[in-house]
Each structure stands twice: as structure tokens, then as C-alpha cells.
Amino acid sequence: MGYTIAEKIIAKHVGHPVRSGELVVTSVDGVMATDTTAPLAIKAFKEMGGQKVFDPEKFALIIDHAAPSPNERIANLHKLMRDFAREQNSRLFEIGEGICHQVMVEEAYVKPGDIFIGADSHTPTYGAVNAFACGVGSTDLAATMMTGKIWLKVPQTIRVICHGKLQEGVTAKDLILFLVGKITVSGATYKAIEFTGEAFEGLSLSSRMTIANMSSEMGAKAGIVNPTGLELDYPFEPIMADADAEYIKTYEFDVSGLEPQVSAPESPDNVHNISGYEGTKIDYAFIGTCCNGRLEDIDIAAKILKGRKIHPNVRMVIAPASKSVLLDAMKNGSMETLINAGASLITSGCGPCVGTHQGVPADGEVVISAANRNFRGRMGNPNSNIYLGAPSSVAAAALEGKIVNPKKYLV
Amino acid sequence: MSEVQMPSSLKGKAHVYGDHIDTDRIIPGKYTKTLDLSTLANHVLEDLDPSFKDKVQQGDILIAGTNFGCGSSREQAPLALKQSGVALVIAEDFARIFFRNAINIGLPVLEIGKHSIPKNADVEVDMRAGTVTDITSGKTYAATKLPKIMMDILNEGGLVKYLKKHGNYSLENE
Numbered sequence: 001m002g003y004t005i006a007e008k009i010i011a012k013h014v015g016h017p018v019r020s021g022e023l024v025v026t027s028v029d030g031v032m033a034t035d036t037t038a039p040l041a042i043k044a045f046k047e048m049g050g051q052k053v054f055d056p057e058k059f060a061l062i063i064d065h066a067a068p069s070p071n072e073r074i075a076n077l078h079k080l081m082r083d084f085a086r087e088q089n090s091r092l093f094e095i096g097e098g099i100c101h102q103v104m105v106e107e108a109y110v111k112p113g114d115i116f117i118g119a120d121s122h123t124p125t126y127g128a129v130n131a132f133a134c135g136v137g138s139t140d141l142a143a144t145m146m147t148g149k150i151w152l153k154v155p156q157t158i159r160v161i162c163h164g165k166l167q168e169g170v171t172a173k174d175l176i177l178f179l180v181g182k183i184t185v186s187g188a189t190y191k192a193i194e195f196t197g198e199a200f201e202g203l204s205l206s207s208r209m210t211i212a213n214m215s216s217e218m219g220a221k222a223g224i225v226n227p228t229g230l231e232l233d234y235p236f237e238p239i240m241a242d243a244d245a246e247y248i249k250t251y252e253f254d255v256s257g258l259e260p261q262v263s264a265p266e267s268p269d270n271v272h273n274i275s276g277y278e279g280t281k282i283d284y285a286f287i288g289t290c291c292n293g294r295l296e297d298i299d300i301a302a303k304i305l306k307g308r309k310i311h312p313n314v315r316m317v318i319a320p321a322s323k324s325v326l327l328d329a330m331k332n333g334s335m336e337t338l339i340n341a342g343a344s345l346i347t348s349g350c351g352p353c354v355g356t357h358q359g360v361p362a363d364g365e366v367v368i369s370a371a372n373r374n375f376r377g378r379m380g381n382p383n384s385n386i387y388l389g390a391p392s393s394v395a396a397a398a399l400e401g402k403i404v405n406p407k408k409y410l411v
Numbered sequence: 412m413s414e415v416q417m418p419s420s421l422k423g424k425a426h427v428y429g430d431h432i433d434t435d436r437i438i439p440g441k442y443t444k445t446l447d448l449s450t451l452a453n454h455v456l457e458d459l460d461p462s463f464k465d466k467v468q469q470g471d472i473l474i475a476g477t478n479f480g481c482g483s484s485r486e487q488a489p490l491a492l493k494q495s496g497v498a499l500v501i502a503e504d505f506a507r508i509f510f511r512n513a514i515n516i517g518l519p520v521l522e523i524g525k526h527s528i529p530k531n532a533d534v535e536v537d538m539r540a541g542t543v544t545d546i547t548s549g550k551t552y553a554a555t556k557l558p559k560i561m562m563d564i565l566n567e568g569g570l571v572k573y574l575k576k577h578g579n580y581s582l583e584n585e
Contacts, residue, residue, distance in 0.1 A: 023558055025580045039446055040486055048574040066444055074444045121484040121508055137486035137512035139570045143580075151560055151580045185431055186478035190507050219481060219506055267431060354440040354483075375435040375482060377458040382439075 002242020004157040005224045006192040009132040009239060013115050020156040020246075029114035029131075030058050031144050034100050036065045036354070037119035039077045040138035042084050045145050054148030056090040060109055067095035067349040070357040096347045098322025101125040101290040105209065106324055112227065112236040117144045122290050122372065124215040127224035128208035129232065130239055132192070134221050155192040155221045156248035157241075158183070162199035164256025169407035171300070172207035173292055173370065173390035175199060176214040177261040181271025182251065189219030191248060194241060196226035199255045205231065206294040213291045214372050217268040260405055262368075263388035266376045274393060277403045283365040285310070285398035287391050288319030288346075289353045292370035295328045301395035302334035304409040305341035311401030316343040317352055317359045343398075355380025368397045421499055421536040422546075423472055427528055430476035432459060434509065437480065437488040451491035469496040472536065474528055476502065480509025489513040499536060501543055501554075514561050517569035521554040559585050 011018045013026045033041045038061050053059045061081050069075035085092035093103050101122055110116045112130035119141040126133035144150045193215050208225045215223020227238035260274040287301055310316050318338055320326040329335040352359035353371040360380035361367050367386045374386035396406035436459040438451055456463040479502035489512045501521045513520045523543050533546040541554040567573040
């Protein structure tokens with residue numbers, strides 16, 4: 001019997017074949033933490049006797065969740081991170097350099113075949129580059145910083161096969177929302193997911209990151225996109241599943257007729273065709289995050305808003321996923337288009353999505369967001385409601401002041 | 412934070428909640444950025460049950476449905492519960508990061524599968540046997556056995572103490 005991608009990657013690290021269910025202690029290729037998780041991790045690292053991180057080149061800290069610091073308490077936590085990075089001779093990504101998952105991929109901290117441990121739940125994003133990447137909390141991360149290892153159970157894998165090509169005007173975000181709706185928020189708990197089939201093969205790296213990113217919303221330990229069609233700017237050996245690999249479950253969909261999707265309050269798996277929510281008035285439109293803050297996301301919004309103004313009752317916030325995304329969107333004119341349309345540009349980071357700062361909704365307001373979570377209170381106010389959609393749906397809603405099918409602006 | 416010695420049995424009133432309680436509901440993101448853990452307990456479960464922080468007593472048991480702790484990787488979620496006095500969390504099942512985090516900070520968690528424990532039930536937990544009894548109905552549930560490494564971490568009082576003692580992970584006798 002053959003092996004899944006997760007089994008192959010873990011086997012390569014532990015030096016012997018592994019099967020799902022087995023407990024292993026494995027070496028890791030990279031470790032990162034953010035300003036939500038790093039301060040506790042640094043504290044735990046010191047308490048457990050840590051002095052030097054296992055490899056300063058494989059460890060990074062990113063200030064993105066509350067960047068720049070909104071108050072003195074968080075400013076002091078940021079300082080603690082800067083001091084620690086200096087002391088360890090490790091890289092710290094400063095405010096505005098980008099969202100952790102974006103910079104880890106851009107800067108090749110994570111590569112195909114790697115095992116990567118991140119103290120952020122959206123770490124499975126790196127399954128876009130054919131890596132096995134898990135999110136952990138601060139103390140697990142501290143242990144990995146110290147030992148260069150982690151214990152884990154080799155997960156069973158769920159295979160998700162999507163046949164057909166997405167229609168024009170339908171994006172990777174619509175596809176992954178559709179899948180979260182089908183598989184549910186607990187449908188992949190403790191499992192790895194392999195995304196495979198024609199629908200994924202033509203996707204850009206950015207779109208693959210959107211797909212793998214929302215594996216977390218199904219409870220998955222890792223979510224790996226079949227590397228067929230993956231293009232990176234360095235050579236790599238793709239790791240594919242064997243044809244006779246064993247899966248705990250296989251989902252199969254034909255997505256060639258898929259319509260734009262929205263996730264309604266207040267769970268990411270409350271997913272519907274956008275037509276069911278057309279006309280819902282919105283107050284606030286947000287494009288950004290590790291899910292959808294990349295160049296192609298900003299470009300599609302700019303395509304919809306070019307030469308137009310957002311609705312007078314709507315405010316729009318754009319947070320590029322990284323400095324490099326921002327620079328590219330400045331060069332190609334998309335950022336200028338969005339700002340002229342009435343959008344407000346904020347520092348690259350996670351702020352609005354996690355309710356830290358830079359765009360907390362008011363009581364009773366309705367938000368349409370390109371992020372990945374719409375839990376009650378997620379954006380900082382439990383009395384607001386969040387719809388999740390593709391950047392195209394967010395831009396079209398900003399324009400009309402209500403949820404609409406964005407296809408009419410794209411095809 | 413108070414020292415956690417894993418008690419062999421626990422008896423008390425349970426706070427019972429439903430399915431898919433995410434980490435934003437356990438501790439909203441806006442309160443997580445702190446090393447002052449005492450502040451976490453002031454906001455624990457704030458968007459789910461604003462009265463919880465006043466009701467909860469040291470040694471209480473929290474019971475939930477499926478997928479408890481889904482969402483963020485924030486360890487502040489189990490820390491907030493522990494800090495508020497919760498001695499044990501029982502659920503049908505847990506989201507994986509929350510589950511690891513809870514064990515790592517020395518907060519025991521038990522998975523008992525589908526249950527019908529009502530609000531305000533009196534429950535008795537036998538940690539050694541891994542059983543949870545709803546005293547009112549007399550119904551007993553068996554918890555999923557933890558891997559030995561997790562029991563070892565829990566018995567040491569969390570991962571910090573485990574690694575301080577052992578220096579590395581051990582899967583011996585697993």
C-alpha cells in the first residue's frame with residue numbers, strides 16, 4: 001500500500017516509513033511566532049531552560065497581529081520580541097513587512113517537503129508549497145525552538161478531489177468556502193487534507209495559499225495542495241501521494257458550475273451561493289489577511305472599482321499581505337485605483353481580522369470580509385455580523401453598498 | 412498561577428455549553444496580547460456567557476459539545492479558563508491546537524464523545540479510570556485514552572516542567 005503526502009514528508013524526516021496513527025518525534029525545518037504567540041513562547045522558552053534556539057536561521061518572529069502597536073502594553077510585548085530576536089541573532093519581521101504566512105513563503109523560510117511549525121492557526125497555509133505545516137500554541141512552539149523537534153501523531157488524510165475548471169469570475173476563495181461548507185468546521189479535525197484534481201492544477205501560488213489557509217477552518221492539522229502545476233522561483237522536487245495511498249475519506253466534486261460563495265454569520269461553514277444573500281446591506285468592506293491579501297486579490301478588487309467610487313454608506317479597508325505585495329500593487333496601479341475609489345490603506349498585518357485595531361466594526365454593523373473567520377466577536381465587536389467572501393465579492397459589495405454577485409463586473 | 416496537581420477524582424457542578432465554542436468566544440483576540448495572565452480571567456467566555464466569570468469557582472468543571480476550542484492557536488484560551496478556576500474541561504471532542512495547548516499548560520481535558528449531560532449537572536470524574544459520571548442521571552461516560560506522552564506532560568504539570576526535567580521528548584513505552 002502506498003503513502004500519502006503527509007506520511008511521505010514525515011517519513012523523510014524521521015528516517016523510516018510511517019503510517020497514520022503512529023506517534024513520532026520529528027525534526028522541523030522552520031519555526032515562527034507572531035506578536036500574539038511569541039511573548040508567551042519566549043517566556044516558556046526561558047522557563048524550560050532554553051538559552052539558544054535550535055537554529056537561528058530557521059527561526060523567525062513576525063510583528064503582524066497588532067502592528068504598529070496600538071497601546072503601551074503591546075508596544076512592550078513588541079520590544080520583548082525585538083530584544084529576543086537580537087539576542088538570538090534571528091530575523092524579526094518588523095511592522096509593515098507583512099503577515100507571518102505571507103513572508104514565510106515569500107522569503108522561502110518554508111519549502112516543498114518541509115515540516116514547519118508555526119504558532120498561528122493558519123500555518124497550514126504552507127501546504128500551498130507542498131510542505132507539511134502545523135499550527136501550535138506558544139508552549140509547544142517554545143519546546144520546538146529549544147529542541148528543533150516536535151512530537152506528533154502522523155495524521156490520517158482526507159482527499160478532496162475537485163474536477164473541472166472554475167468559471168471566469170469564480171475564484172479560489174469561492175472554491176475553498178464551498179469546501180468548508182461541505183466538510184464543515186470540524187470535518188477534518190486531527191486530519192491532513194490533500195487537495196487534488198483539475199480545479200487546483202491551474203491555480204497560482206497565491207490561490208493555492210488561499211486554499212491551504214482555510215484547511216484550518218475545517219480543523220485540519222495540515223492541508224496540502226497537490227503540487228501539479230505549482231510554480232516557485234527556485235527548483236524543487238514535488239512530493240506526490242502514491243496512487244494506492246490510503247485515505248480515511250474521499251470527497252469528490254465537480255466545481256465547473258460553482259457560483260461565487262459567501263459564508264454567513266457566524267461560522268465559516270455557514271456557506272451559501274451568493275445569490276441567497278444578494279441585497280444584504282453592508283457597512284464595511286475589508287480586503288486583506290493571510291487568506292486574501294495578495295496581489296491577485298488587490299488586482300481583482302481594482303478591476304471592479306476602476307474609475308468608480310465605493311458606495312457612500314460604506315467604508316473600505318485594504319491591508320496588503322506584505323510590503324512586497326504593497327509595492328507590486330503600487331507599481332501596477334491597483335493600489336491607486338482602490339484609494340481613488342475611496343478605500344483606506346492600512347499597514348500590512350492582521351489587525352482588523354483579529355479585532356486588535358485598525359477597523360473594529362460598530363454595534364449592529366455588517367461587514368463583508370475577505371478573511372477566513374466570522375466567529376462572533378472576531379473583528380473586535382460581538383454585536384456586529386461578518387460575511388466572508390472572495391475579494392471580488394467584497395469589492396462589488398463595497399461598490400453597491402450591498403452583497404451582489406461580482407461576476408457581472410468580471411465577465 | 413496556582414500549582415496544578417492532577418487530582419485523581421473531582422466532583423462538582425458543571426458549567427455546560429454547546430458545540431463549536433471557538434477561541435474568540437473563550438477569550439476575544441483583543442485581550443490576548445498580554446503576559447499578565449490575571450487579566451485573561453476577567454474576560455473568559457465573555458461573548459458566550461458574560462455571567463461565567465462571576466459564577467465560576469476554583470475547581471469547577473466545564474463541559475461542552477463537539478469541536479471545543481476551534482479557531483485560533485492562542486494559548487491564552489486554556490490559560491484564561493485555568494486562571495478563572497476551571498480545573499478540567501470535558502467535551503465530546505476538541506479542536507487539535509486547543510487540546511495540545513491545554514495539556515501543555517497543565518489543564519486536563521477529557522474527550523467523552525456524544526453525551527447528554529444537562530446544564531448544572533453534578534458530575535464526578537475519575538481521572539485514573541478516565542470516566543465521567545452524571546450523578547443526577549447516573550450515566551457514566553468513558554473518556555478517550557491520552558497517549559502516554561500527553562499523560563507524562565500532564566503529570567509533570569505541563570510541558571515547561573516536562574522539558575525542564577527531561578530536556579527532550581520521549582516516546583519510550585508509548
